[in-house]
Amino acid sequence: MTAPSLVQEHFDATIAAEHRIEPRDWMPEGYRKTLVRQIAQHAHSEIIGMQPEGDWLLAAPSLRRKAILLAKVQDEAGHGMYLYSAAETLGVDRADLTDKLIEGRQKYSSIFNYPTLTYADVGVIGWLVDGAAICNQVPLCRSSYGPYARAMIRICKEESFHQRQGYELLLTMMAGTDEQRAMVQDAVDRWWWPSLMMFGPPDADSPNSAQSMAWGIKRHSNDELRQRYVDMTVPQAEFLGVTLPDPELALDPETGRYHFGAIDWEEFKRVLAGEGPCNAERIARRRAARDEGAWVLEAATAYAEKHA
Amino acid sequence: MSEVIAEGGHGAVPTGPEVPAGPGRVRSGWPLYEVFVRGKRGLNHVHVGSLHAPDDEMAVHAARDLYTRRNEGVSIWVVRSADITASSPDEKDELFAPSGDKVYRHPTFYDIPENVPHI
Secondary structure, X not given: OOOOOHHHHHHXXXXXXXXXXXXXXXXXXXXXXXXXXXXXXHHHHHHHOHHHHHOOHHHOOOHHHHHHHHHHHHHHHHHHHHHHHHHHOOOOOHHHHHHHHHOOOOOOOHHHHOOOOOHHHHHHHHHHHHHHHHHHHHHHHHOOEHHHHHHXXXXXXXXXXXXXHHHHHHHHHHOOOHHHHHHHHHHHHHHHHHHHHOOOOOHHHOOOHHHHHHOOOOOOOHHHHHHHHHHHHHHHHHHHOOOXXXXXXXXXXXXXXXXXXXXXXXXXXXXXXXHOOOHHHHHHHHHHHHHHOHHHHHHHHHHHHHOO | OOEEEOOOOOOOEEEOOOOOOOOOOOOOOOOEEEEEEEOOOOXXXXXXXXXXXXXXXXXXXXXXXXXXXXXXXXXXXEEEHHXXXXXXXXXXXXXXXXXXXXXXXXXXXOOXXXXXXXX
């Protein structure tokens, strides 16, 4: 076995000291590849994530709700841009990443493959889906790769608005008619389990996690974050007056943490493999945006060249 | 001088052989801009991120939409990443080490009796 090189030693020492790795630094190829995969998947999720809620922009129940939803969907676009920026520091091109997404060679969060059936879904996405995203993302603000950590800080500042607008929307509906309350409960029934799957497979089935944690790219295990999310969310559900669709959900008086039922990982794998209710639709729309918008890019380029 | 690429909003980066570059990196036709925002009067412009735009004017518009949606700034600078010259990691020692042994440049270098006021 050869001794670790000087640059490897410098990298290891930087990680051990909890200092940040910056783009100019030498980094192991595995570290770079893991980051590209994770940041690209994250960026794709933000961009695809505009679709389920975007579907309701023209059917918002009031001008107030429409302005809020428009701002939120615009934020998701912004988050995608911050993350593509961070990915580009690792020597990849964002147009290339988009092509990989459309060709199915890179993934996005499977949560966005579920449909938004009523306006209550807009509220539940803000509360549960963005709530889960916050749980995942706050520790990433301390990720060992500087540009990723800095992008996450910007994103986390904005996510809080997303979750609060959703919860407020649901509080409003719960104070409305029986029919509106039923809509909220129905949306909670459909989104609860997928939101738990957002944390990824159980630790035992997550082979890359240990290395990512050793590198300081990830800070907590999937199961640890999932448990934290459940503990935070149950009291919010009680206040809202909805029932989370898990008969096994119960507070463990000894640990102060909630026990929850088994997650259907077969469903997770099916949706991840492309067989969710909306996979094809989401990618088709992203492809259309790329292809049908290409003339705008070309026109702006031609204009810039003419005036250079 | 090695080629300079953007750092994604956090400083331009010269890529030497130690930073592998993907094959598709230069594919998008629009140049990369680094964005600097003055948060409020009295503060410096601070580097906040990067974006692609066809020209300088569009870069300012895009920077406004992307980085100041919540009153984060009163002034924006954009500069093409390719126009930034950065210190290279290879020359780290020569560039920064000389200041390391000049401890007399710091006020703590000087012992002053405790009963001397206001110093």
